[in-house]
Amino acid sequence: MIRALIEKDLKLYFRNPFFALITLLSLVLVIALYFLLPAHAEDSLSTALVLPADTSAEMSAFLSEAFESELLDSQDALMKAVEAGDYSAGMVLTDAIIDDLANGRPVDVPVYTTPGMTPELKQALTSLYTAGLNNVNYVSAEEQLHINDHVIVLGPDLLDINEALALRDRMLPMLIMMMFAIELMGLANLISEEVTRGTVKALLVTPLRVRQFFSAKMLMGVGLAFLEVMLLAAATGKLFVSPAIVVSALLIGSLLMTGVAFFIAAFATDFMSVMAWSVLFLLLLMLPGFNVMFPTMASAWIKVIPSYYLVEPLHLALNYGAGWAQVGSNLLILFASGLAFLLLGSALLRRRFQ
Amino acid sequence: MNKATISARDLTYRYGDLTAVDHINFEVGEGEVLGFLGPNGAGKTTTVRMLTGQLRPTEGSALVLDEDISTSAKQVQQYLGVSFETTNLYEDMSAVENLELFARLFNLRNFDAMELLEKVGLSGREKERVSNYSKGMKQRLMLARALINHPRILFLDEPTDGLDPVSSQTIHAIINEASAGGTTVFLTTHDMVEADKLSHRVAFINKGQIAAMDRPAVLKQHYGKRTLKIEVQDGQGGTHTQSIPLDGSETAKQVEQVFASGSVLTAHTEEATLEDIFIQITGRGLLG
Numbered sequence: 001m002i003r004a005l006i007e008k009d010l011k012l013y014f015r016n017p018f019f020a021l022i023t024l025l026s027l028v029l030v031i032a033l034y035f036l037l038p039a040h041a042e043d044s045l046s047t048a049l050v051l052p053a054d055t056s057a058e059m060s061a062f063l064s065e066a067f068e069s070e071l072l073d074s075q076d077a078l079m080k081a082v083e084a085g086d087y088s089a090g091m092v093l094t095d096a097i098i099d100d101l102a103n104g105r106p107v108d109v110p111v112y113t114t115p116g117m118t119p120e121l122k123q124a125l126t127s128l129y130t131a132g133l134n135n136v137n138y139v140s141a142e143e144q145l146h147i148n149d150h151v152i153v154l155g156p157d158l159l160d161i162n163e164a165l166a167l168r169d170r171m172l173p174m175l176i177m178m179m180f181a182i183e184l185m186g187l188a189n190l191i192s193e194e195v196t197r198g199t200v201k202a203l204l205v206t207p208l209r210v211r212q213f214f215s216a217k218m219l220m221g222v223g224l225a226f227l228e229v230m231l232l233a234a235a236t237g238k239l240f241v242s243p244a245i246v247v248s249a250l251l252i253g254s255l256l257m258t259g260v261a262f263f264i265a266a267f268a269t270d271f272m273s274v275m276a277w278s279v280l281f282l283l284l285l286m287l288p289g290f291n292v293m294f295p296t297m298a299s300a301w302i303k304v305i306p307s308y309y310l311v312e313p314l315h316l317a318l319n320y321g322a323g324w325a326q327v328g329s330n331l332l333i334l335f336a337s338g339l340a341f342l343l344l345g346s347a348l349l350r351r352r353f354q
Numbered sequence: 355m356n357k358a359t360i361s362a363r364d365l366t367y368r369y370g371d372l373t374a375v376d377h378i379n380f381e382v383g384e385g386e387v388l389g390f391l392g393p394n395g396a397g398k399t400t401t402v403r404m405l406t407g408q409l410r411p412t413e414g415s416a417l418v419l420d421e422d423i424s425t426s427a428k429q430v431q432q433y434l435g436v437s438f439e440t441t442n443l444y445e446d447m448s449a450v451e452n453l454e455l456f457a458r459l460f461n462l463r464n465f466d467a468m469e470l471l472e473k474v475g476l477s478g479r480e481k482e483r484v485s486n487y488s489k490g491m492k493q494r495l496m497l498a499r500a501l502i503n504h505p506r507i508l509f510l511d512e513p514t515d516g517l518d519p520v521s522s523q524t525i526h527a528i529i530n531e532a533s534a535g536g537t538t539v540f541l542t543t544h545d546m547v548e549a550d551k552l553s554h555r556v557a558f559i560n561k562g563q564i565a566a567m568d569r570p571a572v573l574k575q576h577y578g579k580r581t582l583k584i585e586v587q588d589g590q591g592g593t594h595t596q597s598i599p600l601d602g603s604e605t606a607k608q609v610e611q612v613f614a615s616g617s618v619l620t621a622h623t624e625e626a627t628l629e630d631i632f633i634q635i636t637g638r639g640l641l642g
Contacts, residue, residue, distance in 0.1 A: 004458035198442030205436040206459040
């Protein structure tokens with residue numbers, strides 16, 4: 001009986017032109033998007049420098065090397081080049097600044113940067129210029145300076161890869177959430193239609209039991225969601241970093257999404273209300289995905305959202321090869337949340353059609 | 355009456371403070387067609403939902419095929435066929451796919467959908483999506499679905515509501531055939547003519563209670579008055595109709611007087627309809 005219902009649901013899911021198209025299209029587009037994004041993080045800084053016109057050739061060469069910058073002719077040219085994105089940043093050293101440096105006086109140097117520069121790059125830029133200015137100051141004033149260079153790795157570095165994560169890898173948990181989102185809407189719509197069209201009543205006056213009806217919906221929902229996100233994880237090659245953990249996280253995540261779909265279907269009365277409820281839930285469920293992309297975005301409250309316990313272990317497992325010790329507790333919380341949503345959604349749905 | 359297949363004992367259902375079905379008692383025999391009549395909100399659908407195991411009675415019990423439906427619903431449903439008032443088919447599937455799905459739920463082997471579809475006059479369009487069907491075709495498909503397991507009891511809720519005469523005739527023929535084969539038919543309908551034509555007995559339900567239940571002929575004899583309608587020409591060139599009760603002590607004398615006047619144009623007897631009787635018993639119309 002359960003098998004008959006699952007086959008029927010799959011048939012109906014893919015006969016709905018909207019969901020059939022959007023499911024296949026989003027899978028292809030999300031995989032394409034992943035590969036279109038740069039495979040490595042852009043962590044190099046290109047900088048420019050403008051010096052007074054009468055600076056000697058030796059001094060120019062020294063300063064260019066000290067600041068690892070390309071020399072430009074004028075402040076105007078520098079500003080245009082930075083604005084056009086030719087350089088990450090630029091600095092103009094006037095006669096007064098060079099004089100202050102030569103005499104060991106404190107200096108105030110304006111630095112031009114492109115808008116939207118990440119905090120990591122700004123920090124790197126500050127280090128570069130501070131080191132350069134101290135270097136110049138040391139050579140000019142012959143004062144002993146203590147400059148320590150050290151590498152700062154932002155975020156967890158479980159693999160000790162010692163390099164920044166590419167944007168596409170930071171985006172991967174978010175892309176997985178997007179795939180879940182499509183499936184969630186499709187399943188919620190399928191269940192909601194079953195109730196609003198009264199077909200569930202026809203099913204339940206046969207020997208089919210309510211628990212078999214819910215089991216079929218759950219298996220279909222979890223199966224479809226799991227298959228889609230597994231395809232995505234496999235296509236990106238990330239599935240094989242920590243296969244057991246990734247598969248577990250995706251499977252439990254599918255359970256959570258199916259539970260949420262049950263919950264939505266219990267309230268939605270037609271296609272539009274399925275969409276409205278889905279958007280509401282998805283905005284919330286996707287926040288942890290944004291948090292991975294922009295780590296400074298949210299604080300501890302993000303942990304209240306159940307999908308945090310899906311996104312976080314996925315991020316750690318997919319991108320850093322985390323082990324069970326790092327993600328085990330998150331997966332347990334995820335499982336509990338998924339189960340809670342599933343039971344609550346089932347109870348509400350049952351009330352609706354009985 | 356043959357052996358009872360449905361037996362309701364003080365069957366009651368309350369929605370909060372509202373008593374939808376109020377301690378009703380009745381039995382329906384094997385192969386019998388029972389017309390269950392009443393206005394909207396009288397408790398017909400709630401009764402059907404209890405008898406088919408969709409609702410658990412608040413009080414009382416219903417034995418269906420000798421089993422208490424509230425505790426053995428799934429065993430009993432194996433032998434029930436239910437056709438709902440509102441269309442609830444899978445519209446994005448074909449007629450064959452709809453029937454095959456339900457055949458699998460009933461665990462039927464070697465099921466032949468075409469045989470049933472031919473019976474309800476849908477062969478030739480069996481592979482079309484149901485969404486393309488007319489209302490009559492959908493209604494016939496719902497009946498086919500209800501017949502899929504050769505049910506011992508068939509619950510039909512307004513099976514011909516809004517259908518053309520041809521579709522209605524097809525459904526009537528199927529109901530008669532099922533009844534002749536021993537299937538009990540529990541027919542809920544607003545259509546008094548249909549109920550009169552198909553039902554061995556009818557039950558009038560009003561405000562959750564059964565107001566009367568018997569064979570249509572007996573109800574008519576008991577509650578209705580046969581009358582003689584005589585169209586008479588009056589003195590000014592017009593006509594008027596006189597009604598003379600046929601069962602009164604003065605009937606013969608009255609008829610003789612009218613015919614003696616020599617102005618009778620037409621005369622015919624008229625029987626009370628089930629609707630007249632329903633109004634007489636309950637004080638309200640079926641559509642009220």
